[in-house]
Amino acid sequence: MNIDIKKTYQADVVVCGAGTAGAVAAIAAADAGASVIMIEQFGSAGGTSTLGLVTPLMHTGLEGNPQGSYVAKEIIARMAEVGAVCERGSSFFDPMMLTVILDEMFLERKIRVLYHTTIVGAEKTGNRLNKVIVYNKSGFAEVKANHMFVDATADCDVVVHAGLPFMQGHEETHINQPCSLRYMLENVDVDAFWQYLEEKRQRPHGEILPRPKNFDDGLGLNNEKHALYNVFVEAVEKGDLTREDHAYWQFFTVPGRPDCLAFNCPEFFDVPDVTDAEQLSRVQLEGKLRVMRFLRFYKKYFKGFENATVSMIAPMVGIREGRRAVTEHVLTASEAIRWKKFDDAVVRSNYPVDVHGYMLRNEHIEGEKDALPYYEIPFRALVVKDMENLLVAGRCIGTEFVAQASVRIIPTCRALGEAAGIAAALNTLDGKIVRAEMEKKGAEY
Numbered sequence: 001m002n003i004d005i006k007k008t009y010q011a012d013v014v015v016c017g018a019g020t021a022g023a024v025a026a027i028a029a030a031d032a033g034a035s036v037i038m039i040e041q042f043g044s045a046g047g048t049s050t051l052g053l054v055t056p057l058m059h060t061g062l063e064g065n066p067q068g069s070y071v072a073k074e075i076i077a078r079m080a081e082v083g084a085v086c087e088r089g090s091s092f093f094d095p096m097m098l099t100v101i102l103d104e105m106f107l108e109r110k111i112r113v114l115y116h117t118t119i120v121g122a123e124k125t126g127n128r129l130n131k132v133i134v135y136n137k138s139g140f141a142e143v144k145a146n147h148m149f150v151d152a153t154a155d156c157d158v159v160v161h162a163g164l165p166f167m168q169g170h171e172e173t174h175i176n177q178p179c180s181l182r183y184m185l186e187n188v189d190v191d192a193f194w195q196y197l198e199e200k201r202q203r204p205h206g207e208i209l210p211r212p213k214n215f216d217d218g219l220g221l222n223n224e225k226h227a228l229y230n231v232f233v234e235a236v237e238k239g240d241l242t243r244e245d246h247a248y249w250q251f252f253t254v255p256g257r258p259d260c261l262a263f264n265c266p267e268f269f270d271v272p273d274v275t276d277a278e279q280l281s282r283v284q285l286e287g288k289l290r291v292m293r294f295l296r297f298y299k300k301y302f303k304g305f306e307n308a309t310v311s312m313i314a315p316m317v318g319i320r321e322g323r324r325a326v327t328e329h330v331l332t333a334s335e336a337i338r339w340k341k342f343d344d345a346v347v348r349s350n351y352p353v354d355v356h357g358y359m360l361r362n363e364h365i366e367g368e369k370d371a372l373p374y375y376e377i378p379f380r381a382l383v384v385k386d387m388e389n390l391l392v393a394g395r396c397i398g399t400e401f402v403a404q405a406s407v408r409i410i411p412t413c414r415a416l417g418e419a420a421g422i423a424a425a426l427n428t429l430d431g432k433i434v435r436a437e438m439e440k441k442g443a444e445y
């Protein structure tokens with residue numbers, strides 16, 4: 001097939017993917033004075049945190065839960081203004097409002113956003129990326145960066161298109177972490193559901209605790225003591241649920257939506273390659289049937305779901321881990337678990353290693369932990385190996401499989417996006433300069 005390039009776009013910074021990390025990268029780059037083009041395959045920003053319906057921001061495990069990014073602070077403040085976020089250790093938020101607020105921030109900064117546009121190729125000469133090739137309904141176009149490209153596609157698509165090396169899955173098996181198809185229900189009587197949960201909890205004196213405005217809960221196959229455990233066992237025995245449905249079930253209330261619950265399931269444990277479109281299509285197809293099975297189960301066994309309806313099933317499969325770039329420094333499991341510090345650190349975290357469906361592999365990590373209870377991510381983990389103008393941000397930075405299972409949370413991905421956006425705007429690969437600029441703008445560790 002002949003590729004007929006119809007148009008050339010050019011900006012100081014080209015951000016590939018407008019997801020959790022990419023959106024922040026574009027905003028930070030624009031704030032640092034760069035002209036920015038951002039390319040996104042879907043019609044809204046936020047990626048996994050919006051179209052994947054991942055609604056809570058996990059706690060970083062750092063004292064005071066600093067977000068590590070000044071842009072993240074602005075996003076949260078804007079969300080709070082419209083009642084779309086709440087603080088509960090981890091913060092719950094409304095994914096639809098997040099898409100609106102991100103668009104608002106792009107427009108204010110005059111970021112050129114190319115929605116409905118997919119990156120399908122990349123061209124490099126030596127250690128410089130010349131362009132990415134994109135496709136949309138207008139045909140093919142090329143996009144060039146005066147300074148740098150930020151690959152925030154979550155699976156380092158640009159790295160792959162440029163023919164550069166990457167990693168995928170666990171080092172021994174190359175199998176990816178399990179994925180999920182998240183969904184939201186509306187018309188739920190959340191008070192009645194809380195009352196039902198409290199009755200099942202059978203507190204020592206039969207008391208029913210008052211309902212917090214926002215709350216969450218969940219269980220798996222090993223949580224025999226959970227109030228709903230026997231309900232799930234009964235439903236599996238009667239064929240109303242499967243054992244896989246019982247294996248991972250979790251819900252959250254949604255700030256600003258009083259009749260709504262967001263679910264972190266159904267989870268799929270049998271998708272070895274989450275970059276395979278056929279396997280992802282199966283998750284979408286079977287996932288919808290599993291959502292309907294859950295809905296029938298809630299109506300039959302729980303209280304408060306009599307009028308419940310599905311308000312949304314994620315258009316994006318929730319992918320915990322896919323491909324990871326090979327970068328100047330690859331963060332190891334040992335470094336994350338033993339709280340390693342780096343001279344060129346741009347992000348800190350103490351979120352635990354969260355590998356679904358596997359044993360936590362901490363037991364293989366030997367040696368003392370550092371006295372300060374967090375690890376740092378060096379800027380070199382964002383610099384694609386041997387490349388001068390290609391950075392990665394988000395869950396596809398250079399990490400070992402186990403380290404990625406801690407790095408992948410939204411606050412960390414946002415801070416990584418901010419670091420990449422600032423570096424690209426300033427045209428520097430010096431992590432110390434990048435972190436200093438982040439802090440000057442208000443980022444806190």
Ligand SMILES: Cc1cc2nc3c(=O)[nH]c(=O)nc-3n(C[C@H](O)[C@H](O)[C@H](O)COP(=O)(O)OP(=O)(O)OC[C@H]3O[C@@H](n4cnc5c(N)ncnc54)[C@H](O)[C@@H]3O)c2cc1C
Pocket residue numbers: 016017018019020021022039040041042045046047048049052054055056057058117118119120152153154155157179180182264317318319320393394395396408409410411413
């Ligand atoms: C089921 C599940 C539950 C989770 N729970 C939590 C949680 O409770 N709290 C928490 O903090 N984190 C959680 N996480 C982790 C977190 O949500 C993700 O790791 C993080 O959002 C990933 O950010 P990212 O920027 O790397 O990728 P994404 O947000 O996915 O962004 C990638 C973007 O790139 C776009 N893109 C990809 N390829 C192309 C292409 N070729 N062309 C154009 N555009 C492209 C995508 O459409 C997307 O918008 C969860 C993840 C999953 C899957």
